[in-house]
Amino acid sequence: MNTTIIDGKSTAERVRNELRTAIEDLKQAGHTPGLAVVLVGEDPASRVYVNSKVKACEELGIYSQKWALPAQTSQEELLRLIDQLNRDERIHGILVQSPPPPHIDEAAVVLSIDPRKDVDGFHPVNVAKLVLEDSSGFVPCTPLGCMELLKQYGVSTQGKHAVIIGRSMIVGKPMAHLLMSKAANATVTIAHSRTHDLAGLCRTADILVAAVGRPGLVTAPFIKPGAVVLDVGINRVEDASRPRGYRIVGDVEFDSVAPLCSAITPVPGGVGPMTIAMLMANTVKACRQITARG
Numbered sequence: 001m002n003t004t005i006i007d008g009k010s011t012a013e014r015v016r017n018e019l020r021t022a023i024e025d026l027k028q029a030g031h032t033p034g035l036a037v038v039l040v041g042e043d044p045a046s047r048v049y050v051n052s053k054v055k056a057c058e059e060l061g062i063y064s065q066k067w068a069l070p071a072q073t074s075q076e077e078l079l080r081l082i083d084q085l086n087r088d089e090r091i092h093g094i095l096v097q098s099p100p101p102p103h104i105d106e107a108a109v110v111l112s113i114d115p116r117k118d119v120d121g122f123h124p125v126n127v128a129k130l131v132l133e134d135s136s137g138f139v140p141c142t143p144l145g146c147m148e149l150l151k152q153y154g155v156s157t158q159g160k161h162a163v164i165i166g167r168s169m170i171v172g173k174p175m176a177h178l179l180m181s182k183a184a185n186a187t188v189t190i191a192h193s194r195t196h197d198l199a200g201l202c203r204t205a206d207i208l209v210a211a212v213g214r215p216g217l218v219t220a221p222f223i224k225p226g227a228v229v230l231d232v233g234i235n236r237v238e239d240a241s242r243p244r245g246y247r248i249v250g251d252v253e254f255d256s257v258a259p260l261c262s263a264i265t266p267v268p269g270g271v272g273p274m275t276i277a278m279l280m281a282n283t284v285k286a287c288r289q290i291t292a293r294g
């Protein structure tokens with residue numbers, strides 16, 4: 001099989017280049033898009049993600065605020081900060097990095113964010129808008145990035161069978177809605193930890209999305225020859241040969257799976273870079289929508 005390796009890095013760069021024009025237009029009209037990124041606690045992976053998000057803003061000329069709060073920050077303090085950001089006219093997007101420390105009620109935090117500034121697409125108003133196919137809502141960045149990759153690589157979803165492994169609110173569920181939408185018209189199956197004969201089910205997929213966080217779960221017997229495989233997993237596995245002592249792998253065993261596919265995303269360099277690019281796109285969209293309403 002002649003396998004296309006889907007390049008998330010260059011596709012993300014293409015998305016960013018399109019955003020540069022949109023941001024310039026907004027600035028000409030007197031509006032600078034602004035994003036607030038909030039991190040509670042010291043989780044090292046979360047800190048890396050948050051810094052990457054702020055850096056992406058700087059590179060595009062998006063105004064950003066980074067709030068790194070100590071792990072013992074109370075729920076009340078966090079809600080007060082969100083209230084302040086909801087009212088800050090320089091800020092069009094608010095993101096609280098997940099997962100927060102265990103004493104924080106994440107659902108209450110998400111509910112406190114103004115849905116018009118919820119660039120993560122986690123607020124129930126935006127979840128409903130996704131289900132209703134109301135394009136004014138915000139869609140979570142990772143599934144949005146997956147759809148953009150399919151589009152940029154000319155992968156038709158029309159009438160195809162898409163199997164998604166994983167039912168999270170961040171990836172699996174929104175991805176299912178995007179793929180079954182009237183724009184994409186795929187037939188969607190969501191698999192999860194209780195699914196019987198996972199490999200057999202996945203082998204019926206024209207498009208397979210792996211989003212469970214289990215390194216190397218998807219192996220050759222899961223693949224229908226010619227399938228398109230999107231690997232959303234970002235897993236740290238110990239590797240003494242690396243200076244950091246670990247390496248990043250996906251949910252797909254790339255070396256055995258890739259030769260069977262018509263196209264596949266690698267890890268790293270596939271879906272990952274798209275997530276931040278789509279966050280930037282959502283921030284620009286929020287700015288446009290908020291400022292148009294005055």
Ligand code: GUN
Pocket residue numbers: 095096097098099120141142170
């Ligand atoms: N943690 C992992 N992915 C995400 C994301 O897309 N948004 C937020 N807020 N936290 C995350």
